[in-house]
Amino acid sequence: MTRRQFIAATAALMAGGACTNGSSGAVSLMAAGSLYHAFENGLAKQLSDPSPEIEAHGSVAVARLVAEGKRDPDIVSLADAALFDGPLHPTWHVEFATNALVLAYNPDTAAGRRLAEAGPEAWYEPLLRSEVRLGRTDPDLDPLGYRTLFALDLASRYYEIPELSPRVLEPRQVYPETALISQFEVGAIEAAFTYRSMATARGYAFVELPREINLSSPAHARNWYEQASYRLPDGKVVRGAPISYASTIRHLRPEVQTVFRRQCRGAYLTAFGFSVPDDYPRIHGDAPAPISSAL
Numbered sequence: 422m423t424r425r426q427f428i429a430a431t432a433a434l435m436a437g438g439a440c441t442n443g444s445s446g447a448v449s450l451m452a453a454g455s456l457y458h459a460f461e462n463g464l465a466k467q468l469s470d471p472s473p474e475i476e477a478h479g480s481v482a483v484a485r486l487v488a489e490g491k492r493d494p495d496i497v498s499l500a501d502a503a504l505f506d507g508p509l510h511p512t513w514h515v516e517f518a519t520n521a522l523v524l525a526y527n528p529d530t531a532a533g534r535r536l537a538e539a540g541p542e543a544w545y546e547p548l549l550r551s552e553v554r555l556g557r558t559d560p561d562l563d564p565l566g567y568r569t570l571f572a573l574d575l576a577s578r579y580y581e582i583p584e585l586s587p588r589v590l591e592p593r594q595v596y597p598e599t600a601l602i603s604q605f606e607v608g609a610i611e612a613a614f615t616y617r618s619m620a621t622a623r624g625y626a627f628v629e630l631p632r633e634i635n636l637s638s639p640a641h642a643r644n645w646y647e648q649a650s651y652r653l654p655d656g657k658v659v660r661g662a663p664i665s666y667a668s669t670i671r672h673l674r675p676e677v678q679t680v681f682r683r684q685c686r687g688a689y690l691t692a693f694g695f696s697v698p699d700d701y702p703r704i705h706g707d708a709p710a711p712i713s714s715a716l
Contacts, residue, residue: 448473448680451492453480453500454598455520455565456666458622460498463689464680471676473684479563479598481653484508487671495670495677498684501564502667502705507657513706514669515716517685518695521637521664522565522572523627525602525613525620526553532611536628544628545576548589548612556610557590558598561654564664565598568636569614571649571661575634578648616664618694636664637696666695673709682715 450473452460457477465473473496478486480499486492488508497509505514524544526533532553539546547553560566573586596604602623604610620627632638633645646661653659670681685702702716 446471446676448496448674448677449494450475450496450498450680450684451483451487451494452477452498453483453666454478454563455500455616455619456498457599459618459689459693459695460684463693464684464687467687467689468680468683471680473680477599479558479566480504481564482562485655493671495672495674496668496681496684497671498666498668499564500664500666501659502665503659503662504564505667505669505705508655509669511669511671511706513704513708513712514667515685515708515712516665516667516703516705517701518666518690518697519637519664519701520666520695521617521635522568522630523615523617523620523635524630525605525615525625525627527605527611528626530611533626536612537626539628541629541631544630545580545582545585545589549585554609554611555589555594556596556601556604556613557594558601559595560651563598564659565601565614565616566595567651567653567659568661568664570651571636571646572614572630572634574649575645575661576630578645579631579633616694621694636661639663667705670709670712673711678711678715681712685716 448471452475454477460475480501484504485508487497502516505511526536528537535547535552536544557569558566560570570586577585601613601615602619633641636646642663649661651659670677690697704713704716
């Protein structure tokens with residue numbers, strides 16, 4: 422299967438219906454868009470019975486859909502644990518993977534070659550010169566969008582370049598998280614702020630950003646990441662922090678627990694470009710005994 426065919430098949434799968442809870446034995450899993458590839462092609466292939474039914478959107482959109490009662494999945498998995506402190510408020514959740522922000526590019530384009538030459542020291546220069554068709558996601562719908570804003574704010578400080586974000590970003594660059602990388606295929610973009618896992622899974626080259634910028638290092642949380650923030654449309658303020666994926670169960674059936682345990686502990690995560698620290702999975706709150714003992 423070519424990459425273009427794979428993306429088309431993925432889009433068709435993701436459009437295949439809403440996530441609902443039922444008693445058929447299937448497990449409904451609503452997830453961040455950046456988790457879809459790993460869940461569908463890693464987790465689901467390890468589980469024939471029960472088989473997870475996966476629906477993916479930006480994490481903010483997922484949290485809103487569930488909080489407003491428009492979806493009732495068995496499991497919710499988000500790209501930012503902070504969203505479990507509003508709009509969702511479960512009594513417990515589990516952090517199970519981390520990631521890093523990168524600037525992915527198409528090396529077959531002139532713009533991509535410029536970014537490759539600029540590297541971690543000067544990747545922003547082709548962007549400032551408007552030499553690159555850039556893609557990003559909506560900060561009101563998913564953490565990748567507001568983390569892109571955080572990274573640019575931190576880059577302004579790191580490289581001592583005033584107002585880097587407004588000089589680089591514009592509205593026409595915004596795409597849904599689930600469709601961002603596919604924009605390389607149709608030639609709409611030449612580079613994108615994305616997660617390392619997304620670039621790795623699709624085989625795209627990327628510029629590694631300094632740890633002060635890429636939101637991957639707990640050691641830089643207080644003096645760097647926490648200095649950036651964004652206000653969501655519902656008034657919630659999210660602050661910069663190391664990227665961490667988190668999940669919770671809403672319907673504690675045995676088959677749901679089986680999928681959840683495999684989701685949180687599966688080696689598939691590193692195979693799909695995520696990082697799993699030694700102290701993960703990390704439980705927060707009053708998790709049910711079967712979950713605590715299993716993790």
